[in-house]
Amino acid sequence: MITDYLSFLDARLPGLVAGAHLYGSRVLDDVVADSDLDVVVEVSRLVEVPSFEGADVTVVLAGSLERPVSDVTPLAGEVTPVLWQQLRTVGQTVRGTRPSCPLDDGDVEAYCRANLVEYWDRLFTAVRAMPSLTRGDILWVGLGPARLWHTIRTGEIVSKSRAGELAAARWPDLPLLDVVAARRDPSVSLTASHAQAAVDLFDRIRADVTT
Structure with a gap:
């Protein structure tokens, strides 16, 4: 897909694409049916x-x-410390020079902690009020906070699936491996118990990272 994308850009912006760097699921070995191509493009002038x-x-x-x-x-x-961390550690440069993406100590952890409060706390306020969650909702809220939790603890950027596996190992009473399996296999069913597990996981994550 990246080859097709670069050919597309070169045909429309000849000579202007100086760099292209992959991140996300395609470099974290977590591509599923609806995965996007996550890419940072460097251009030589405003365009x-x-x-x-x-x-x-x-x-x-x-x-x-x-x-x-x-x-x-x-x-x-959008550019964030988490994006910079991905590019400098696991990112794949497909055009240009591998970037250094300098970061100050603590930038990534501070960003993840703020994101838990500013985005996820607000989202879970809405989630708790919903009578039910769709399959897509469960996958999003069940795995997203786990990625932040792991990065806050270790500084490492991992995929949604890997984060779910790590959270399942930490809290084996929650059916998180079902959520991981459902991300990879559309035939795996998710129920209200998995929606509740996502809420319970978030509460445990918030407690874990504030102790």
């Missing part, structure tokens, strides 16, 4: 990068990945 179905694209000016994330304003998408 609008056309959309491409199935690609989640962050666009920056060439050289931006050698600067602290707080100094970078993307042309499209």
Whole structure:
């Protein structure tokens, strides 16, 4: 897919794509049926990068990945300490030079802690009020916070599936391996018990990272 995407860009922006770097599920060995192509594109000048179905694209000016994330304003998408950490550790450069993505000590942990409060706390307030959750809802809320939990504890960026496995090992009474299996296999059923497990997991994560 990345080859097709770069060919698409080169045909529309000839000579302007200076770098391309993969991150996310394709470098974390966690590709499932609906996985996007997560890619950071470096362009040599200000330009609008056309959309491409199935690609989640962050666009920056060439050289931006050698600067602290707080100094970078993307042309499209979002830049975060977690993205910088992925690119500098597990990211795959498919065009250009592998970036250094400098980070200050504690940037990644601070971002993850803030995200737990600013995004996930608010989301779970809504989740608790819902009479039921869809399969997609359960997969999202059941695995997303686990990734932050692991990164806060270790600094390591892992996939959603791996985070679910790690959380299951920490809290084996919760049916989290079912959620991991359902992410990989659409035939695996999820029920209200799995929705409740997602809520319980979030509460345990919040307690675990604040002790």
